Amino acid sequence: MTQRSQNFVSLNDHLCFSIYTTSRAIQRMYRPLLDDLNLTYPQYLTLVALWENGPQTVSQLGNKLDLDSGTLTPMLKRMEKANLIVRHRDVMDERVVLVELTEKGKRMQADSAIIPQTLLEKSGLDSDEWHTLNKTMKKLMVHVSE
Amino acid sequence: MTQRSQNFVSLNDHLCFSIYTTSRAIQRMYRPLLDDLNLTYPQYLTLVALWENGPQTVSQLGNKLDLDSGTLTPMLKRMEKANLIVRHRDVMDERVVLVELTEKGKRMQADSAIIPQTLLEKSGLDSDEWHTLNKTMKKLMVHVSE
DNA sequence: AGCAATTAAATTGTGCACAACCCTTTGGGT
DNA sequence: ACCCAAAGGGTTGTGCACAATTTAATTGCT
Numbered sequence: 324m325t326q327r328s329q330n331f332v333s334l335n336d337h338l339c340f341s342i343y344t345t346s347r348a349i350q351r352m353y354r355p356l357l358d359d360l361n362l363t364y365p366q367y368l369t370l371v372a373l374w375e376n377g378p379q380t381v382s383q384l385g386n387k388l389d390l391d392s393g394t395l396t397p398m399l400k401r402m403e404k405a406n407l408i409v410r411h412r413d414v415m416d417e418r419v420v421l422v423e424l425t426e427k428g429k430r431m432q433a434d435s436a437i438i439p440q441t442l443l444e445k446s447g448l449d450s451d452e453w454h455t456l457n458k459t460m461k462k463l464m465v466h467v468s469e
Numbered sequence: 470m471t472q473r474s475q476n477f478v479s480l481n482d483h484l485c486f487s488i489y490t491t492s493r494a495i496q497r498m499y500r501p502l503l504d505d506l507n508l509t510y511p512q513y514l515t516l517v518a519l520w521e522n523g524p525q526t527v528s529q530l531g532n533k534l535d536l537d538s539g540t541l542t543p544m545l546k547r548m549e550k551a552n553l554i555v556r557h558r559d560v561m562d563e564r565v566v567l568v569e570l571t572e573k574g575k576r577m578q579a580d581s582a583i584i585p586q587t588l589l590e591k592s593g594l595d596s597d598e599w600h601t602l603n604k605t606m607k608k609l610m611v612h613v614s615e
Numbered sequence: 616a617g618c619a620a621t622t623a624a625a626t627t628g629t630g631c632a633c634a635a636c637c638c639t640t641t642g643g644g645t
Numbered sequence: 646a647c648c649c650a651a652a653g654g655g656t657t658g659t660g661c662a663c664a665a666t667t668t669a670a671t672t673g674c675t
Contacts (some may be wrong), residue, residue, distance in 0.1 A: 346488045350489065398661070420623095420625095459601075466593035
């Protein structure tokens with residue numbers, strides 16, 4: 324212990340730190356599974372959003388995933404190159420880019436069920452803890468975003 | 470709803486997603502505060518580790534922060550350029566690089582107390598929820614890292 | 616119709632993360 | 646002394662995140 328201030332908060336008492344570190348640890352755990360599918364973690368989440376809600380515009384995807392065009396545009400281009408999605412401008416409004424799954428992108432849904440299942444199994448949390456945690460995270464998310 | 474598989478997990482039921490999104494939301498909330506201090510979030514965490522435990526090697530910092538040299542080395546160089554830390558090789562073992570705070574780096578501790586305080590205040594969590602969440606995150610972190 | 620304001624993506628630049636690889640130093644074993 | 650494996654950082658390349666700016670299309674107003 325080097326610090327002397329009374330109100331100093333240690334690294335381990337930083338809630339932000341345990342969230343930040345755990346988030347990255349989950350992505351590390353997923354990596355070998357996602358590598359088999361030739362996906363990155365944000366790409367996987369994008370596919371989940373498309374499987375769930377069908378074709379969407381870039382900004383709709385951005386709202387769901389909480390990502391902006393600066394992140395999405397290059398990532399979606401990589402996903403298009405990998406033949407997972409197609410992007411084309413809306414004929415009615417040329418500003419809008421619509422994103423939709425290719426057949427390959429649709430087929431990947433079946434193989435990807437292991438991803439959330441693996442976290443569930445490895446988490447070491449019982450059903451109560453799991454749901455409480457998910458609820459608390461969402462509550463925290465809302466408050467922090469205000 | 471476009472998907473048809475029985476065991477499909479929606480985006481909002483992905484625990485990884487609420488953790489990932491909340492972690493980034495916290496960092497966004499911190500940004501204006503950290504901008505005032507001319508710090509990024511990982512740089513702030515690095516300072517906390519140094520305030521707490523004094524001079525450390527790159528690998529010791531890496532263990533505490535859960536980061537490897539590929540991330541740390543360039544970041545520590547930027548922090549050295551900003552005059553927050555100094556780095557020099559250990560005379561006894563030339564492989565080791567020791568990182569220690571400059572006077573400027575030490576002085577920043579006083580101004581940084583608002584960072585964790587801001588999350589505590591904005592979180593909307595009571596003391597029970599806060600501690601349960603922190604404990605559950607650490608438990609999850611351990612299980613996921615196995 | 617003409618034009619300013621708004622909207623939707625794309626672009627640019629910086630800073631992490633992290634895998635894969637490299638380079639130097641050190642510690643053992645012979 | 647010599648060699649070899651391990652340890653500690655550094656480097657390179659890819660892919661997010663995100664702020665800030667840009668470009669093009671559309672809407673609203675007069």
